[in-house]
Amino acid sequence: MDLATLYNLYVNDLFTYGCYLGFDREIVKDAVHDVFVKLTANKGQLSQISHIKFYLFKSLKNRLIDLHKYQKDQITLEKVDPSVDMPFNIHIDVESLLIEKEDQTRVKNTIEEMLASLTDRQREIVYLRYIQEYDYNQIAELLHISVHGCRKLVSAAIFSLREKFGILITFLTILS
Amino acid sequence: MKHYTDFLKDGKFLRWQLLDDDALNQYWMNFKIEHPESIKEIEQAIVYIKNEGINKSNLDENERMLLFHKIQTTILQKRKVTQRRVFWYSAAAVSLLLIGLTLFHSQRKEVVITPDKELIVGELLNSEDIQLITNKESIYFQNDIDVKLDKRGKAEILQKNKELREIEIKQEQLNTLIVPYGKRSTLTLADGSKIWLNSGSVLEFPAQFDSKKREISLTSGEMYIEVMPDQTKPFFVHTSGFNVRVYGTKFNISNYMGSLQSVVLVEGSVSLQSKGHKELFITPSEKAIYSGSGTFETQQVDVDQFISWKEGYLSFDKTPMNEVLQKIGRYYNLSFDYEQDVNLQKRTCSGKIYLSDNFDNVMTTVALLTSTQYRKENKNIFITNQ
Numbered sequence: 001m002d003l004a005t006l007y008n009l010y011v012n013d014l015f016t017y018g019c020y021l022g023f024d025r026e027i028v029k030d031a032v033h034d035v036f037v038k039l040t041a042n043k044g045q046l047s048q049i050s051h052i053k054f055y056l057f058k059s060l061k062n063r064l065i066d067l068h069k070y071q072k073d074q075i076t077l078e079k080v081d082p083s084v085d086m087p088f089n090i091h092i093d094v095e096s097l098l099i100e101k102e103d104q105t106r107v108k109n110t111i112e113e114m115l116a117s118l119t120d121r122q123r124e125i126v127y128l129r130y131i132q133e134y135d136y137n138q139i140a141e142l143l144h145i146s147v148h149g150c151r152k153l154v155s156a157a158i159f160s161l162r163e164k165f166g167i168l169i170t171f172l173t174i175l176s
Numbered sequence: 177m178k179h180y181t182d183f184l185k186d187g188k189f190l191r192w193q194l195l196d197d198d199a200l201n202q203y204w205m206n207f208k209i210e211h212p213e214s215i216k217e218i219e220q221a222i223v224y225i226k227n228e229g230i231n232k233s234n235l236d237e238n239e240r241m242l243l244f245h246k247i248q249t250t251i252l253q254k255r256k257v258t259q260r261r262v263f264w265y266s267a268a269a270v271s272l273l274l275i276g277l278t279l280f281h282s283q284r285k286e287v288v289i290t291p292d293k294e295l296i297v298g299e300l301l302n303s304e305d306i307q308l309i310t311n312k313e314s315i316y317f318q319n320d321i322d323v324k325l326d327k328r329g330k331a332e333i334l335q336k337n338k339e340l341r342e343i344e345i346k347q348e349q350l351n352t353l354i355v356p357y358g359k360r361s362t363l364t365l366a367d368g369s370k371i372w373l374n375s376g377s378v379l380e381f382p383a384q385f386d387s388k389k390r391e392i393s394l395t396s397g398e399m400y401i402e403v404m405p406d407q408t409k410p411f412f413v414h415t416s417g418f419n420v421r422v423y424g425t426k427f428n429i430s431n432y433m434g435s436l437q438s439v440v441l442v443e444g445s446v447s448l449q450s451k452g453h454k455e456l457f458i459t460p461s462e463k464a465i466y467s468g469s470g471t472f473e474t475q476q477v478d479v480d481q482f483i484s485w486k487e488g489y490l491s492f493d494k495t496p497m498n499e500v501l502q503k504i505g506r507y508y509n510l511s512f513d514y515e516q517d518v519n520l521q522k523r524t525c526s527g528k529i530y531l532s533d534n535f536d537n538v539m540t541t542v543a544l545l546t547s548t549q550y551r552k553e554n555k556n557i558f559i560t561n562q
Contacts, residue, residue: 003248004244015235016231029239090230093229114190126232127230161191
């Protein structure tokens with residue numbers, strides 16, 4: 001695959017991921033730029049990279065962690081642990097859905113409330129697992145945590161969603 | 177029967193999507209068995225949240241184009257430091273890298289939605305600056321520019337409502353002119369050939385040509401060019417996919433991503449070259465459409481329709497609405513949004529539309545020619561059936 005094809009396939013996902021990690025869009029664009037430039041610098045290795053998309057996600061995340069550390073260093077002297085203190089906020093957009101405005105708001109609010117009951121890392125896992133369809137090993141690598149730790153985070157997330165939304169919503173489903 | 181939007185309103189469905197567990201998987205598997213008619217709707221609901229709902233990219237077309245261009249420029253500059261001699265070679269490589277861009281739109285997953293009403297929504301996007309990148313600097317311009325190069329490496333830049341500006345451009349260096357959507361520019365090359373660049377274009381050109389041949393690259397967008405005849409120095413235009421060899425002539429070349437690439441010859445003679453295929457000569461009033469795989473399809477056309485943009489008007493003859501809106505969208509930097517099965521987009525348009533600075537006048541004309549209604553609220557545009 002050539003660079004343009006790779007770029008077109010993945011630029012939107014990479015950009016969205018970077019924005020969700022709480023970075024300014026211009027910074028994300030710069031990071032995406034660096035990631036693709038780096039990719040071509042290692043061109044000899046390109047054919048050896050089996051999961052190019054994962055590779056791109058990983059180098060973007062690492063690039064952003066560096067930037068994040070740098071930004072933090074300007075403010076505080078404390079050691080920063082990027083696997084803990086980076087935000088992750090998923091943007092919900094249902095405006096293109098052809099239903100009443102009220103219903104749109106309801107859908108948006110429900111998803112937002114569900115995601116709000118999770119931690120930043122759990123939200124990131126939802127995004128990587130559900131949208132990007134990465135497996136536990138890959139997610140653990142992106143989050144700089146162990147596979148075991150990753151599974152634990154998922155179980156905890158499932159548990160808190162069930163606790164907060166399980167009963168009530170099943171009840172509503174029966175009613176409707 | 178449940179519509180896919182009903183599933184999106186269902187909290188249990190959303191929970192299953194975001195974080196499935198055994199109990200939820202079991203529940204929805206049973207549901208599918210009991211309601212096989214809903215499977216399609218469930219799938220559509222899933223596609224919707226995955227692609228639109230919680231993963232919608234807000235990187236617009238212009239940004240995507242410019243970012244890719246920036247990446248290419250950096251890569252090129254890195255190579256230049258190490259291998260100055262293979263300069264042109266890398267330039268050609270860059271045009272090859274762009275082939276994929278035209279494929280982009282067809283690859284994007286789309287959600288099919290049955291329309292409740294006939295509506296096309298447009299949005300006026302923020303305007304971006306024209307950018308001229310030389311080996312020394314990047315210069316930005318808010319308004320359309322006319323650039324004139326001379327034989328000694330001087331460039332005169334005239335910007336609308338601004339004073340004439342002069343800069344030095346080193347010989348044989350490759351420069352880039354980026355004209356975003358909503359802007360236009362002209363460029364007179366050192367040999368006197370004149371280029372009109374349409375909105376959304378990226379052109380690479382040297383300040384001076386070498387002694388053997390003249391070469392430029394239209395990496396994306398559209399241009400009309402009048403080439404100064406010079407038997408001793410053939411003129412080439414490179415695009416992603418194919419090259420045009422010019423024998424002193426006037427022609428239009430369109431290389432937008434997401435649209436078919438084409439060349440329309442106005443006067444003279446050009447030949448089209450693509451890798452592994454025989455050179456194809458076209459005659460005036462002929463349009464050659466590039467298939468993407470090395471071959472061309474030719475047809476006779478009314479030339480005016482393809483080059484009138486440089487005179488400030490668009491000319492249509494039974495042109496489908498979606499093409500009309502695409503052209504107007506590029507010219508005024510608007511993005512139009514509509515579902516594939518909106519019948520409005522199939523209405524045709526015949527006549528001339530003057531591309532005045534008053535956008536309202538333009539849209540009123542479009543509405544008149546297509547028997548539709550047009551309304552504008554702030555930055556949004558709505559087109560509906562009458």
